Amino acid sequence: MSRMIFLLEEPSMKEFLESFLPRAIPDLNFLCVWHEGKRDLEKSIPRKLRGWKEPGAHFVIVRDNDGAPCKRVKAKLVKLCKQGGRPTTLVRIACQELESWYLGEPDALAAAFGDDKLRDLAVKARYRDPDAVARPSDEMQRLVPQFQKIDAARRMGAALTVSGSASRSHSFQVFLASVRQLAESTDFA
Numbered sequence: 001m002s003r004m005i006f007l008l009e010e011p012s013m014k015e016f017l018e019s020f021l022p023r024a025i026p027d028l029n030f031l032c033v034w035h036e037g038k039r040d041l042e043k044s045i046p047r048k049l050r051g052w053k054e055p056g057a058h059f060v061i062v063r064d065n066d067g068a069p070c071k072r073v074k075a076k077l078v079k080l081c082k083q084g085g086r087p088t089t090l091v092r093i094a095c096q097e098l099e100s101w102y103l104g105e106p107d108a109l110a111a112a113f114g115d116d117k118l119r120d121l122a123v124k125a126r127y128r129d130p131d132a133v134a135r136p137s138d139e140m141q142r143l144v145p146q147f148q149k150i151d152a153a154r155r156m157g158a159a160l161t162v163s164g165s166a167s168r169s170h171s172f173q174v175f176l177a178s179v180r181q182l183a184e185s186t187d188f189a
Helices: 011-024 038-051 070-083 098-103 106-113 116-123 136-143 149-159 170-185
Strands: 003-008 030-034 057-064 090-094
Touching: 003 011, 003 038, 003 170, 011 030, 011 098, 011 149, 011 170, 038 057, 038 070, 057 070, 057 170, 070 090, 090 098, 090 170, 098 106, 098 136, 098 149, 098 170, 106 116, 106 149
Parallel strands: 003 030, 003 057, 057 090
Antiparallel strands: none
């Protein structure tokens, strides 16, 4: 049996995936390993990929781009995967931050935080492309005063639609489609 190993930048992505993935891809055998930020993640990628001896392990790396060019960030991570001896590792970038994925589905955001006014984000030009919002975590703090990264990750992992089709975040749609494709191509149950 195979297992999908997610190497993540921070604990909020872990909380999000542990809440979202069991709903989106039932029976997926996965493990989330979070790091203390981008530098810690990047430093550990070659070492973890080289040293992980579990048969059937398939790796997925997820990192925010935080305003950096997505293609450059991804190229750097792909290079680290090659250094770790696992060039087929799936690398996905959350543009700009995980919170962009939340802004991409205002109905789920409103449901998660019990505030129907958040549904109005769908018609505001500023939020039409959530992946282009420069500091989505700051926007979340402004829109939801009680916002805390870990709590929001759990709430939104439970609230986002599992199809991904309701999301206006292209990076979320690509992430979900890629993980589903990997899960379908291998026995992760």
